[in-house]
Amino acid sequence: MGRIVQRKYRRTVGDGMSRVSVIGDPDFNTGFRLVGICDTIEVEDEAQLPEAIEKVLGQEGIVIIKYDFYKNLPIPLKMKIDESLEPTFVKVGGEGGVEELRDKIRKAIGVDLWK
Amino acid sequence: MADVQPTRMELIKLRRRIKMAVNGHALLKMKRDGLIMEFREILEEAKTVIGGMIEKYEKAQEKMTLAKAIDGVLVVRAVSIACVSEPQFSIKKKNIMGVTVPVIKREPIRRKVIQREYGVTSTTARIDEAVAAYEELVDAILAVAEIETTVKRLIEEIDKTRRRVNALEFRVIPNMEDTARFITFKLEELDRETIISLKKLKAKMAAREVAEAEA
Numbered sequence: 001m002g003r004i005v006q007r008k009y010r011r012t013v014g015d016g017m018s019r020v021s022v023i024g025d026p027d028f029n030t031g032f033r034l035v036g037i038c039d040t041i042e043v044e045d046e047a048q049l050p051e052a053i054e055k056v057l058g059q060e061g062i063v064i065i066k067y068d069f070y071k072n073l074p075i076p077l078k079m080k081i082d083e084s085l086e087p088t089f090v091k092v093g094g095e096g097g098v099e100e101l102r103d104k105i106r107k108a109i110g111v112d113l114w115k
Numbered sequence: 116m117a118d119v120q121p122t123r124m125e126l127i128k129l130r131r132r133i134k135m136a137v138n139g140h141a142l143l144k145m146k147r148d149g150l151i152m153e154f155r156e157i158l159e160e161a162k163t164v165i166g167g168m169i170e171k172y173e174k175a176q177e178k179m180t181l182a183k184a185i186d187g188v189l190v191v192r193a194v195s196i197a198c199v200s201e202p203q204f205s206i207k208k209k210n211i212m213g214v215t216v217p218v219i220k221r222e223p224i225r226r227k228v229i230q231r232e233y234g235v236t237s238t239t240a241r242i243d244e245a246v247a248a249y250e251e252l253v254d255a256i257l258a259v260a261e262i263e264t265t266v267k268r269l270i271e272e273i274d275k276t277r278r279r280v281n282a283l284e285f286r287v288i289p290n291m292e293d294t295a296r297f298i299t300f301k302l303e304e305l306d307r308e309t310i311i312s313l314k315k316l317k318a319k320m321a322a323r324e325v326a327e328a329e330a
Contacts, residue, residue, distance in 0.1 A: 018206045020253070031179050031249045033195035035202060035224065036232075061206070062260045082267070088217065088260045096169050096259070101266065108274040109151070113158055
């Protein structure tokens with residue numbers, strides 16, 4: 001059975017500074033912990049993912065999410081992530097969300113400018 | 116079209132509205148072109164930044180796997196717990212042709228080995244390398260966050276402006292022109308009717324005058 005572990009250590013972010021959160025499996029998160037990002041959410045089972053995302057949706061700053069996790073999300077949640085500017089979601093790993101961006105450009109402009 | 120009163124006042128109002136719509140259409144078209152130009156410039160940058168991020172992630176993962184394989188997962192985790200000073204950055208806002216986009220001001224994330232919070236002597240160079248690779252990755256991620264949001268916002272705005280331009284060009288302006296034409300025809304028709312009835316009246320009056328003169 002999967003579980004969500006949200007690790008929060010003491011805040012070391014200065015005043016007026018934004019913060020980064022990470023959503024991924026423990027392996028993915030360890031690397032970001034090395035840089036000092038304390039706000040990591042460890043998700044071992046993909047079924048727990050929506051809950052983890054709802055948790056971060058309210059906060060400000062940047063959320064790093066593993067691309068494989070993002071890919072398998074239900075479509076409404078994906079749209080929520082795509083439209084959200086506060087926090088800004090960055091997909092890391094794989095193609096890093098290039099395909100989604102390309103699709104959007106194709107739809108809006110009519111030509112695939114991403115070549 | 117049937118709910119329009121075919122009056123001269125209505126026609127004048129409609130002509131004013133058409134003029135305004137045409138002006139608005141020209142302006143929106145210029146805005147769309149401007150946005151696309153801006154977008155193309157940013158797109159080039161976005162390609163390099165996102166490509167760089169993907170590369171850095173692969174590199175960082177490689178270093179991490181190496182560190183974990185040789186030094187052990189537990190050691191790496193223990194080191195990671197010691198690191199608590201977060202990357203410092205703040206998000207400001209910038210305006211590109213009416214589109215608010217974020218600008219991320221970040222302080223250098225790369226630190227020297229001695230500035231890191233774990234013990235240097237008790238850990239290996241592989242861990243140092245992994246940390247350095249991840250520092251670079253986070254730096255790239257912040258850049259991607261900024262540029263990806265900018266690109267997305269610009270796309271949305273371009274799409275919105277394009278829809279407006281098309282709606283004005285193919286729907287609103289032709290509709291109004293049709294109505295104006297309808298009113299003009301109706302007014303001309305009325306004019307002709309008035310002239311005919313006047314002529315008939317005149318003929319009648321003339322006939323009556325002739326009859327009176329004869330009597």
